[in-house]
Amino acid sequence: MKLYLAPGACSLAAHIALHEAGIDFDRITVDLRAKRTEDGADFTSINPKGYVPTLVLDDGSTLTENVALLDWIAQRSGKPLPGGELGRTRLLEMLAFISTEVHKQFGRLFFPTSDAEKTAALDKVAQRLQYLAGQLKGDYLFGNEMSVADAYLYVMLRWADGKGATVPAALQTYRQRLEARPAVQLALRHEGLDAK
Ligand SMILES: N[C@@H](CCC(=O)N[C@@H](CS)C(=O)NCC(=O)O)C(=O)O
Numbered sequence: 001m002k003l004y005l006a007p008g009a010c011s012l013a014a015h016i017a018l019h020e021a022g023i024d025f026d027r028i029t030v031d032l033r034a035k036r037t038e039d040g041a042d043f044t045s046i047n048p049k050g051y052v053p054t055l056v057l058d059d060g061s062t063l064t065e066n067v068a069l070l071d072w073i074a075q076r077s078g079k080p081l082p083g084g085e086l087g088r089t090r091l092l093e094m095l096a097f098i099s100t101e102v103h104k105q106f107g108r109l110f111f112p113t114s115d116a117e118k119t120a121a122l123d124k125v126a127q128r129l130q131y132l133a134g135q136l137k138g139d140y141l142f143g144n145e146m147s148v149a150d151a152y153l154y155v156m157l158r159w160a161d162g163k164g165a166t167v168p169a170a171l172q173t174y175r176q177r178l179e180a181r182p183a184v185q186l187a188l189r190h191e192g193l194d195a196k
Contacts, residue, residue: 001025004046004054006032007191008158010103011053014069015191016151019183021077025055027190066103067095070148082142094141094149102128102156109163126166129156133168139177146181154178161196 003018003025005011009032018025029038035050037043047054047064055063055072063069074081074091081087105128108121132153138144141153157175160167167175178184179195188195 001058002028002056004028004030004037004043004052004056005191006030006052008193009052010066010152010155012158012187012191012193013066013148013152013155014053014055014073015187016154016184017070017073017077017148019186020146020148020151020181021073021079023073023076030054065099066152067092067099070095070152074148079145082137082145082147090142091147091149094135095152097128098132098149098152098156102132103152106156106159106163109159109165122163122165125156125160125163129160129165129171130168133170133174136170136174140174146178150174150178151184154184 001023003011003014005015005027006029015027030036030043030052032050032052035043037046044050046056047062049064051064053064053066053069055069057063063072071088071092081091083090102125105121105124108117109125112118112121132141135141140146140150142149154175157167157171175196185195
C-alpha cells in the first residue's frame, strides 16, 4: 500500500496512525503546488482531488479524506475501539469534528484574506481546542489508549502552535505525551520534522 503525503500536512495523521497500527506501507511525497509525486507522476491522475492524504491499497483501491483513511486504519489495526457499542460512532463523531470544525479553520489561517478573518479563525481554533481539552478521557481522547483521532488532533496542535493559536495547557502536555511515542517520532523523522 502507498501513502501519498506532504511533510507536515494533515497526511501526518494517517502516517502516524499507520505506524501505530503496525501496517506496512510505502511513503510517497507529493509536491502539492506542482501536483507531482516524488517519482514524477501527475498526482491528479492518482487522486483527482489533488490533495493528501491519499492511500492506495494493494488491490488498487484509492482512499481519500482524512476521516475515511483514519477510520479504515482504526478498523485494520485490530485494536478494539473504546466505548462499546457506540465506539465507532464516537470515533467518527470525533474525526468529523476535528475535520470540519478544526482542520477547516486553518484554511483561513494559511490563506487569510484579511486580518479580521485571521483573528476570527484564531478565536475559533482556540475555542475548539478548549472544547477538545475537556474531552480528554485520560491520557488521550478516548482513555489511556491512543486512537487515530489523537493522531489527527496532534497535527492540529502542531499547526495551532505554528499559527499562534492559544493551546490549553492540558493539550500542550498531551502533545508532549504523543511526541514521546515511537510511532510519532518515526513519522516525524520520515517527514523531516521536529517535535516541539
Ligand atoms: N477534505 C480533505 C482535505 C485534505 C487537505 O486539506 N489536504 C491538504 C494538505 S493538509 C492539501 O493536500 N492541500 C492541497 C490542495 O488542496 O491543493 C481531507 O480531509 O482529507
